[in-house]
Amino acid sequence: MNDILNRSPVEAGTRRNEGLGPVFLLYLHVAVCFVSMCYVVQYYAPLMRLTVPDSDRLWLAALNVAPFALLSILFAVCRFSFGYFVGFYFFTMLMGYLWLLPLSTFSYDHIMAYASAFASGLAFLFPAMLITLPAGQRFALSETSFRRLLTSILALAVVLLAVGALHNVRVVGISEIYNFRNQLEFPAWLQYGLGVTPNVLLPFAFAFFVVQRARWRAALCLLLLLMFYPITLSKLALFAPVWLIILAVTSQLFLARTAVTLSLLAPILFGVLLARLFDLNAISYPQFIGYFSLVNFRMIALTSSALDFYNDFFAHHDLTWFCQVNVLKSFIDCPYREPLAIVMQNAYNAGNFNASLFATEGIASVGVVLAPLAAFVCGLIIAAGNSASSGLPWRFVLLSAGMMLQIFLNVSLTITFVTNGAALLFILWYVTPRTLFGKPA
Secondary structure (H helix, E strand, C coil): CHHHHCCCHHHHCCCCCCCCCCHHHHHHHHHHHHHHHHHHHHHHCCCCCECCCCHHHHHHHHHHHHHHHCCHHHHHHCCCCHHHHHHHHHHHHHHHHHHHHHHECCCCCHHHHHHHHHHHHHHHHHHHHHCCCCCCCCCCCCHHHHHHHHHHHHHHHHHHHHHHHHHCCCCCCHHHHHHHHHHCCCCHHHHHHHHHHHHHHHHHHHHHHHHCCCHHHHHHHHHHHHHCHHHHCCHHHHHHHHHHHHHHHHHHHCCHHHHHHHHHHHHHHHHHHHHHHHHCCCCCHHHHHHHHHHHHHHHHHHHHHHHHHHHHHHHHCCCCCCCCCHHHHHCCCCCCCCCHHHHHHHHHCCCCCCCCHHHHHHHHHHHHHHHHHHHHHHHHHHHHHHHHCCCCCHHHHHHHCHHHHHHHHHCCHHHHHHCCCHHHHHHHHHHCCHHHHCCCC
16 A cells, blocks of 8 residues: 555646647557457357447448547547546447447447437537536535544444444355345435445545555555445445555556546456457466456446447337436336336346446437437536536545446436435535645646
8 A cells, every 4th residue: 555655756747737648548448449349249249139240340340439439539638527537438438339339239220329329428528528617615624624524434434334234244256146136125324325435435535545645544445345345245345445446556657647548448458468368278268257257348348238228228118208216206107117227127138237327318318319418418417526626636536436437337327426426426525625635736
């Protein structure tokens, strides 16, 4: 932890201009994502309802992605913000969907879906990345109150772990968690706490302790995060410490936009290298597939594939018009009484299929024609996070939002804000005293 927490020359120089940013890395990212998707389709085509591509279809996939990939210039010229961080992950997800589209075996209108996805990406990225107006902090905690808040977060985590352990403690492998997770039952208040604390509160505390070089408290945050796994049986909780350490190391060694690019490029590239080593018989199949299935397939490709499934389903079924939001079910005659993830599971027998805002607030709620409008509104909401975090060090913002990025890729914006705590994170950013950090980096 010492190397992570000590200030480096790179961090000390974050105020200097990054120029055009990590242009070469962005081009490399696009290329690596292309190769990764080739391997994903090779091993998971039947599960994803895709045809195995020949050389002609691979060229078509490349041509499909090329116009959208040009948007990578935005990440070279825009300054870092929370919206930049979220936008880069959604850019990668949408790029993956456009790559998969020519291989889809579903019968919906692919041309309309392509246009909608492209327009939705533009509609989201422009407000999310370009609107960075300071919020005008009318209320901020005192430095003493803020430090007490951090101590309270650690204490709350301990209490929730103790109460949660009374309901469930089960140490099982990743492959077995789905055999037991549906059996978990927690009171509503406890379920909310077990979600918000590892997703928002502990990463927020960890980010501050890392920036302030309080290494033992940062380590305690990681330990508490790991302890949520046997209670919640969540893969996100299991890998949260590793993911936050990766972000901490990356943000220590590189400037803001380079760190964001590498946070996705490096894990995907490692999976591609493993696939190549397996092709060469240098490693065994279990050594390759364990990592590749978790990162390249589950973390990246499956979030793109979700758009394919949602496009197909809602091309032939009623739209939700946002009735999937529990509060609205009391006022709207909703055609779906179950959560959309269950509806999709029953329709395709492909597991519990949660999806991002582009699928839920977009395709499912208003259809492909109006999906760009929904994406634009969602981009404005993300821009509010830019305002709430203005004046804070970029490294603090990146680390404190690290876990939310994984949730944004897999969960609707509404659920992410209310149930998973994104709104709480915005509030915490807003009330954080800027004086703790000196002059913002």
